[in-house]
Amino acid sequence: YYVKWGDGTEKEIIFNDGYPSRTLTKGKKYRIKIKGKIWRYGDDEIVNSNIYLTEVIKLGATNLSGAFYGATNLVKVPKRLPKGVYDLSGMFFECTNFNYPINNWDTSQVTNMSAMFAFASNFNQPLDKWNTSQVTNMSAMFYSASNFNQPLDKWNTSQVTDMSGMFASASNFNQPLNKWNVxxxxxxxxxxWLATNFNQPLNDWNTSKMTNMRSIFAGAIYFNHPLDKWDTSQATDMYSIFWKAHSFNQNINNWNVSNVSNFSYALYQAYSFNQPLNNWNVSNISDFSFAFCKAISFNQPLNNWTLSPSSPTSLGIKMPYMFYGASSFNQPLNNWNMSNVNIINNLFENATSFNQPLNNWNVSNIRTMNNLFKNATSFNQPLHLWNLSNNQSSAVDDNSDIDDNNILPLITTVPKINNMLDYCGMSQYNYQLTLVGWHNNFINLEKPSISFDAVGLAYNSSFSDVSAAHNFFNPTGDIDINFQN
Structure with a gap:
């Protein structure tokens, strides 16, 4: 093909010539013409390649993927698309000044619109006339298109398979989508995700084929519409599905979550949520990390939940920070089968209302319990039936993100219980009972390398069994009533 640079020069470009370029005088406007047989115009790999592009008069290629990538000064494009165009993915990616009407474009052959307006922060033009009947990929289409808020309810989405991130960070978008065929x-x-203004009904969506439901409403702080009609039977991942969805409070107890394996961060800071979940089949879930963390209104029974008796993953079930800061939660959990759980650090930390028996828990496979009841100021239950002598622990930093990558080889014979009981509400009687019960499991066993804090708790060393147990574990921060007297 040939390139006319607009300064009187022309160059023929052949296959091996690479990317054509020419230095033009700054401050002038040039009309550059490309003529010949090309199948694609655009490149999303060359940084700043379109930074000086202000207007496109005519197009001829059928693949316009990344055509104007990073054209931050682009303000005008042709009123018509070339016939047969099938790929518009990333076309206006980071075109931060673009806001030209393109509603009359013929998009009837287009199959890919992924990231088409991603980071086009100024764009807010009608698109309701577009024919989207052939489109299969709309992922990230309006990602961070922060000004966009136009009706799309007439779109034909029947062929679309991927809508991941479609309106993520489209902070102004709030239009009806309930009629879409999904x-x-x-x-x-x-x-x-972070579509902070979005609050529209979606209950009529057919979700029967959806496997990935990660972060759907994460950060959608105003969303609060029923979703009880959703078919979640194929869903495998609900990581952070309602993360920081501060307003959401709808009944989803009939959801089928039997195939879900990841429920971590699902209701993290879902401040308003307080709906039943007791009908859920959670037997396949292996990660509950941060699930109800700071869900300050949640206080619903979960005693019907049956945890997997056999490991869904080789690393077992994780529950760190599950009810951290869930300040209203106070429901029975004593019948949970914990035999396959291995991480529960910070599980009830700052859960200031929680005070339920947990003595039936089988903690034999738990590796870390750090900060388990720290600041759980109402908790006053004995734990003397817990057998710590069979546990194994790994060097997991209790302040790090819990994932499969920071589980180190087993190095001790007891769990990490640092700060486990700090500032909890355990009475002197229950604390002593717990110490003695734990100690009894280590009789005739070598003393383990174990230490923990029990700041704010009291014991009386005048009781010989209490004194022996305390000397064995040597917790710090507690108060010897006998010594004070």
Whole structure:
């Protein structure tokens, strides 16, 4: 093909010539013409390649993927698309000044619109006339298109399989989508992530093929509409599905979560949520990390939950920070089968209302219990039936993100219980009972390398069994009533 640079020069470009370039005088406007046979115009790999592009008069290629990538000064494009265009992915990516009407474009052959307006922060033009009947990929289409708020309810989405991140960070978007046909969509991962204004009904969506439901409403702080009609039977991942969805409080107790393996951060800081979940089949879930962390209103029974008796993963079930700061939660959990759980650090930390028996828990496989009841100021239950002598622990930093990568080889024969009882509400009687009960499991066993804090708790060393148990574990921060007297 040939390139006319607009300064009187022309160059023929052949296959091996690489990317054509020319230095032009700064401050002038040039009309550059490309003529010949090309199948694609655009490149999303060359940084600043379009920074000086202000207007496109005519287009001829059928693949316009990344056509105007990073064209921050682009303000005008053709009123018509070339016939047969099938790929518009990333076309206006980071075109931060673009806001030209393109509603009359013929998009009837387009199959890919992924990231088309991503980071096009000024764009807010109608698109309701577009024919989207062939589109299969709309992922990240309006990602961070922070000004966009136009009706799209007439779009034909029947062929779309991927809507992940479609309106993520589209902070102004709030339009009806309930009539969309999403029966072929498999992933809506992060579709409304940080879509802070979005609050529209979606209950009529056919979600029967959706496997990835990660972060759907994460940070959608105003969303609060029923979702009880959703078919979640194929969903495998609900990581942070309602993370910081501060307003959401709808009944989803009929959801089928039997195939879900990841429920971590699911209701993290879902401040308003307080709905039943007791009908859920959670037997396949292996990660509950931060699930109800700071869900300050939640106080619903979970005693019907049956944890997997056999490991869904080789690393067992994780529950760190599950009820951290869930200040209203106070429900029975004593019948949970904990035999396959291995991480529960910070589980009830700052859960200031929690005070339920847990003595039936089988903690034999738990590796770390650090900060388990720290600042759980109402907790006053004995734990003397817990057998710590069979536990194994790994060097997991209790302040780090819990994932499979920071589980180190087993190095001790007891769990990490640092700060486990700090400032909890355990009475002197229950604390002594717990110490003695734990100690009894280590009789005739070598003294383990174990230490923990029990700041704010009291014991009386005048009782010989209490004194022996305390000397064995040597907790710090507690108060010897006998010594004070």
């Amino acid at each position: 029966e072929n969509v498999e992933s809506i991962d992060s579709i409304f």
